Amino acid sequence: MPELPEVETVARQLSARVEGRVIRRLTILDDLLRRETPPPLAGAVISSVFRAGKQVIFELTHDRRPQWWLAVHLRMTGRLLVHENPRVSIPHLRARFRLDQGSLLFVDTRRFGTFGWRERHEDILPNAVEPLSRRLTPRRFRQLIGNSRSPIKTWLLRQDRLVGLGNIYASEILHEAHIAPQRHACDLDDEEIANLTRATKKILRRAIRNCGTTFSDFQDADGVEGSYQNYLFVYGRDGEGCRRCDGTIEREVQQQRSTFYCRRCQH
DNA sequence: ACGCAGACCTGTACGC
DNA sequence: TGCGTACAGGTCTGCG
Numbered sequence: 001m002p003e004l005p006e007v008e009t010v011a012r013q014l015s016a017r018v019e020g021r022v023i024r025r026l027t028i029l030d031d032l033l034r035r036e037t038p039p040p041l042a043g044a045v046i047s048s049v050f051r052a053g054k055q056v057i058f059e060l061t062h063d064r065r066p067q068w069w070l071a072v073h074l075r076m077t078g079r080l081l082v083h084e085n086p087r088v089s090i091p092h093l094r095a096r097f098r099l100d101q102g103s104l105l106f107v108d109t110r111r112f113g114t115f116g117w118r119e120r121h122e123d124i125l126p127n128a129v130e131p132l133s134r135r136l137t138p139r140r141f142r143q144l145i146g147n148s149r150s151p152i153k154t155w156l157l158r159q160d161r162l163v164g165l166g167n168i169y170a171s172e173i174l175h176e177a178h179i180a181p182q183r184h185a186c187d188l189d190d191e192e193i194a195n196l197t198r199a200t201k202k203i204l205r206r207a208i209r210n211c212g213t214t215f216s217d218f219q220d221a222d223g224v225e226g227s228y229q230n231y232l233f234v235y236g237r238d239g240e241g242c243r244r245c246d247g248t249i250e251r252e253v254q255q256q257r258s259t260f261y262c263r264r265c266q267h
Numbered sequence: 268a269c270g271c272a273g274a275c276c277t278g279t280a281c282g283c
Numbered sequence: 284t285g286c287g288t289a290c291a292g293g294t295c296t297g298c299g
Contacts, residue, residue, distance in 0.1 A: 073293080111275080111277075
């Protein structure tokens with residue numbers, strides 16, 4: 001489910017609510033979350049919560065020294081919720097962190113979500129370029145693309161170059177940039193790359209301001225819904241009119257995933 | 268290097 | 284009501 005703006009929203013909410021809390025006990029209820037063995041956690045302090053790519057990172061400290069970073073990847077349906085009642089049981093609850101006050105819950109219908117335990121900060125997301133960082137200039141964007149002949153929509157989903165974009169925002173960004181999703185990445189000219197860079201930052205910032213997009217599964221840590229779905233220009237709108245020109249939004253499958261675009265104003 | 272199929276899971280929507 | 288199919292915000296592996 002969640003892409004960069006949704007994960008950013010969750011991380012901000014959790015940062016306000018669980019930073020400084022002490023972990024009393026971790027209970028893992030789904031064996032799929034045990035692919036990496038959790039370290040002993042009792043007494044660890046959640047000293048910081050932040051986003052890296054599409055992951056929520058919890059910095060865990062013992063005696064004021066960071067010892068582990070827990071990287072939670074929500075994948076399609078993962079949610080992190082804070083609940084005052086530590087005994088609460090809700091459907092698809094996969095893990096519970098019992099805190100000195102309340103609980104942090106990991107809920108995940110489809111069970112694709114993962115927990116990763118890192119001993120070094122550098123191991124969280126090596127080589128990643130964050131799209132909202134100042135490092136992402138048109139020049140850097142061009143470098144990242146190199147001579148890739150992938151369709152640009154497909155390229156935007158690669159997490160080994162640029163992190164955080166997913167299926168919704170890739171379509172929205174290309175529409176904002178007036179670029180057709182089928183274009184070979186390496187064929188984009190300088191003006192198009194500049195537009196793409198601008199569109200990427202603009203769309204992501206606007207989505208973060210609106211706490212992300214809500215579909216059936218996404219809720220932030222307080223159970224509050226995002227509102228960006230009211231701003232979608234193309235995603236999920238096939239057959240409907242383009243909000244920018246007289247065209248009609250079409251759906252096309254690329255790499256087994258839906259892409260939405262307007263062939264009238266995206267070239 | 269790339270595209271493609273299938274896998275991992277569970278749920279919902281829709282046609283018959 | 285029930286059954287089959289398609290589809291879902293993500294990512295990995297194997298094959299050609």
